[in-house]
Amino acid sequence: MRPRYSRILLRFWKNCLLREMTFRGHFILRVFGEVGWVFLLLVFIEVIFSKTSHVRGWSEPQYLFLMGTHMLVTSLFETLFFENCWRISDLVRKGDLDFVLVKPANTQFLLTFERIDFASLANLPVGIALCTYAAIQGGFTITFGHSVLFVLLIGTGVCMLYAMLFMFALTSVWLIRQTGLDALWFYAMSLSRYPAEIYRGFAGGTLWFVCVFVVPVLMVANLPANVMVRTFTTPFIINFIVAAAVLLILSNIALRWALRSYRSASS
Amino acid sequence: MAEIHVRDLHKNYRVHVKPAGLGASVKSLFHRTYKEVQAVDGISFEIEPGEMVGFLGPNGAGKTTTLKMLSGLIYPSSGSVSVMGFVPWQRKNEYRRQFALLMGQKNQLWWDLPANESFRLHKEIYHIEDDLFKRVHGELTELLEVENLLDQPVRELSLGERMKMELIAALLHSPRVLFLDEPTIGLDVVAQTNIRHCLQQYNQERQVTILLTSHYMRDIEALCDRVLVIDHGRLVHDGLLRDITERFATHKLLQLRFQNGRMPERPEEFGEVTDLTPPRLTLRVPREQVPQCVSHLLDCYDVDDIAIEDPSIENVISALFRQTAEQASDDVVVAETMNG
Numbered sequence: 334m335r336p337r338y339s340r341i342l343l344r345f346w347k348n349c350l351l352r353e354m355t356f357r358g359h360f361i362l363r364v365f366g367e368v369g370w371v372f373l374l375l376v377f378i379e380v381i382f383s384k385t386s387h388v389r390g391w392s393e394p395q396y397l398f399l400m401g402t403h404m405l406v407t408s409l410f411e412t413l414f415f416e417n418c419w420r421i422s423d424l425v426r427k428g429d430l431d432f433v434l435v436k437p438a439n440t441q442f443l444l445t446f447e448r449i450d451f452a453s454l455a456n457l458p459v460g461i462a463l464c465t466y467a468a469i470q471g472g473f474t475i476t477f478g479h480s481v482l483f484v485l486l487i488g489t490g491v492c493m494l495y496a497m498l499f500m501f502a503l504t505s506v507w508l509i510r511q512t513g514l515d516a517l518w519f520y521a522m523s524l525s526r527y528p529a530e531i532y533r534g535f536a537g538g539t540l541w542f543v544c545v546f547v548v549p550v551l552m553v554a555n556l557p558a559n560v561m562v563r564t565f566t567t568p569f570i571i572n573f574i575v576a577a578a579v580l581l582i583l584s585n586i587a588l589r590w591a592l593r594s595y596r597s598a599s600s
Numbered sequence: 601m602a603e604i605h606v607r608d609l610h611k612n613y614r615v616h617v618k619p620a621g622l623g624a625s626v627k628s629l630f631h632r633t634y635k636e637v638q639a640v641d642g643i644s645f646e647i648e649p650g651e652m653v654g655f656l657g658p659n660g661a662g663k664t665t666t667l668k669m670l671s672g673l674i675y676p677s678s679g680s681v682s683v684m685g686f687v688p689w690q691r692k693n694e695y696r697r698q699f700a701l702l703m704g705q706k707n708q709l710w711w712d713l714p715a716n717e718s719f720r721l722h723k724e725i726y727h728i729e730d731d732l733f734k735r736v737h738g739e740l741t742e743l744l745e746v747e748n749l750l751d752q753p754v755r756e757l758s759l760g761e762r763m764k765m766e767l768i769a770a771l772l773h774s775p776r777v778l779f780l781d782e783p784t785i786g787l788d789v790v791a792q793t794n795i796r797h798c799l800q801q802y803n804q805e806r807q808v809t810i811l812l813t814s815h816y817m818r819d820i821e822a823l824c825d826r827v828l829v830i831d832h833g834r835l836v837h838d839g840l841l842r843d844i845t846e847r848f849a850t851h852k853l854l855q856l857r858f859q860n861g862r863m864p865e866r867p868e869e870f871g872e873v874t875d876l877t878p879p880r881l882t883l884r885v886p887r888e889q890v891p892q893c894v895s896h897l898l899d900c901y902d903v904d905d906i907a908i909e910d911p912s913i914e915n916v917i918s919a920l921f922r923q924t925a926e927q928a929s930d931d932v933v934v935a936e937t938m939n940g
């Protein structure tokens with residue numbers, strides 16, 4: 334008898350929705366916070382482009398499209414995975430991971446999908462609107478094939494971010510107190526918001542090289558945006574997808590490894 | 601074939617020795633000293649299907665650690681375990697579907713939601729069929745008298761009510777083996793009896809195997825014929841609860857009532873005086889001296905009434921724990937002098 338994962342998933346989401354509904358005020362405040370932050374960023378971009386027409390070869394509409402793409406990626410990641418990764422350190426410290434481990438279902442699945450953060454979903458329509466606006470303003474020609482690739486790459490990017498943060502969260506099995514996840518996510522998000530080209534100058538390009546080719550975190554928004562509104566090369570896309578797949582596999586290996594060292598806080 | 605089979609189980613924890621004081625703490629950032637804690641130190645036992653076994657021991661004896669290994673949460677340092685033919689720490693789904701772990705100090709229900717929502721989630725995770733779920737859910741909520749609390753958020757329940765919900769969550773999938781770690785901790789007498797009763801009934805109806813720890817002797821007395829007593833990670837007794845008195849009680853209580861108000865002038869010659877309210881006298885007498893003592897008293901005095909009693913199990917066990925604790929601290933002293 335295999336566990337029915339789709340039904341478990343539905344139940345998780347339903348429970349999260351029920352919980353959100355009991356704390357309506359909190360939910361509404363968070364949505365305003367999320368969306369408000371986006372408008373601040375837009376103002377910032379307006380200021381930059383009032384001084385110059387291009388940033389490292391990106392025109393304003395292209396840049397806005399990148400922004401929109403970035404919002405899609407981060408909003409999906411935060412909705413689906415951030416809270417789940419965040420929770421892991423708490424589960425370990427209090428020993429509540431015990432209850433996940435005794436359940437007859439894949440442990441990584443239970444850890445990955447138990448929570449869904451509906452408030453973060455608010456930025457998804459904003460991102461779509463921004464992309465649409467930028468595409469119209471820039472007069473980009475967008476084919477159906479490109480759009481499919483765009484969606485696929487966004488999915489790949491979200492998976493990549495997930496694998497990275499999940500592995501990072503697992504270090505709490507050894508460190509017990511692990512509150513660095515916030516900071517890591519902040520860096521990943523801030524770095525990937527801008528065109529990757531602007532990092533070429535730093536530290537002889539090492540950081541740029543690692544973040545573009547090895548763990549292509551810089552590319553999670555850049556690559557899909559490039560596919561739609563600039564140029565791209567196929568090997569680069571393959572590199573990106575392979576990197577995400579490798580990270581996902583590594584995250585599973587890391588989990589098995591971490592569980593061997595899990596001590597289960599005493600009760 | 602035994603349902604639970606444990607052979608020479610060990611679990612060592614390597615713990616960082618934290619020195620006191622800030623200076624020493626800074627030093628320990630660079631040079632850490634560790635010590636090995638032998639939480640479980642070579643335990644072996646077998647439990648037959650349908651048995652209800654109590655697991656006794658003082659704080660830190662290694663009970664929880666053993667249960668965690670049996671439920672596959674942590675890996676042992678050495679030794680072997682088989683539960684229903686499975687090796688727990690392989691965490692096979694077939695195994696996990698057939699046992700339940702209940703920990704009195706932790707809760708697994710969704711804090712902000714009614715317990716019923718958590719139960720429905722369990723239904724999916726354990727793949728419980730609709731009919732079975734409805735029946736078991738109905739039976740358990742009725743047995744524990746919580747039907748009217750099912751739709752109240754768990755955070756609004758009292759400790760005892762929440763514990764009952766936790767118990768339901770643990771039993772919903774009809775486990776064959778139950779590990780209960782202090783299921784009645786912090787509950788009032790009524791709730792304790794309630795939970796005890798539920799476990800008893802459950803065990804009788806379904807022949808589930810239960811291994812239970814508790815610091816309340818009442819739980820153990822009511823539920824378990826057989827007990828495992830563990831101390832400092834070692835098994836010190838495996839057998840019937842009442843045999844504990846046989847084996848470990850060193851003294852008996854002698855209760856006497858004298859006629860004519862004539863009483864022994866120096867009662868302490870016969871044993872330790874625990875109560876003296878003329879014409880009554882209670883003495884604590886080493887077991888082997890009881891016959892001699894009684895005959896002497898009966899010869900020399902006019903005894904109206906006499907009763908020879910075993911001390912209560914609770915007293916025997918606490919004396920037993922104290923005794924092993926003293927032994928252990930003696931060992932430490934010996935080890936220290938040897939080092940120095």
Ligand SMILES: Nc1ncnc2c1ncn2[C@@H]1O[C@H](COP(=O)(O)OP(=O)(O)OP(=O)(O)O)[C@@H](O)[C@H]1O
Nearest residue numbers: 596597598599613639658659660661662663664665
């Ligand atoms: N995660 C851990 N890390 C380090 N040491 C631990 C850990 N868990 C337990 N210990 C140690 O192992 C020993 C046994 O602990 P355990 O929790 O099994 O005791 P117990 O018999 O359940 O006690 P209690 O009756 O207090 O619940 C204790 O000395 C404890 O300090």
Ligand SMILES: [Mg+2]
Nearest residue numbers: 600663664781
């Ligand atoms: Mg314990």
